[in-house]
Amino acid sequence: MDKLSKYRVICTLSFGDIYGQIIIWLIVIFISLATALALWSADRQIYALATVGLILVLSLPFLLFAFVTTLLNHIEISPMDTEETTQTVRGSSGRTPVETTT
Numbered sequence: 001m002d003k004l005s006k007y008r009v010i011c012t013l014s015f016g017d018i019y020g021q022i023i024i025w026l027i028v029i030f031i032s033l034a035t036a037l038a039l040w041s042a043d044r045q046i047y048a049l050a051t052v053g054l055i056l057v058l059s060l061p062f063l064l065f066a067f068v069t070t071l072l073n074h075i076e077i078s079p080m081d082t083e084e085t086t087q088t089v090r091g092s093s094g095r096t097p098v099e100t101t102t
Helices: 015-039 045-073 082-091
Strands: 007-011 075-079
Touching: 015 045, 045 075
Parallel strands: none
Antiparallel strands: 007 075
16 A cells, blocks of 8 residues: 555546537437437337337447546556655545546
């Protein structure tokens, strides 16, 4: 645990970084709903529901992969100086500090 206190972990992720991904996924959802409405009729309702389900099931892993890789790309781990390390350990009373940036 002593080795972990020598590094500073900073997350620089903001909403603007994932905004495009959310917009694209919303477009995919609306296209799937439009497809379902186009297929909806008295005898093809199961095809409409299957189309929406298939598109959502296939697009969700890509969305999660994009979110996770974007998050991991915005995590910075930087070593701290020996002076910062001793001040942090002495002043934190056993807790690790969390630093946020805007």
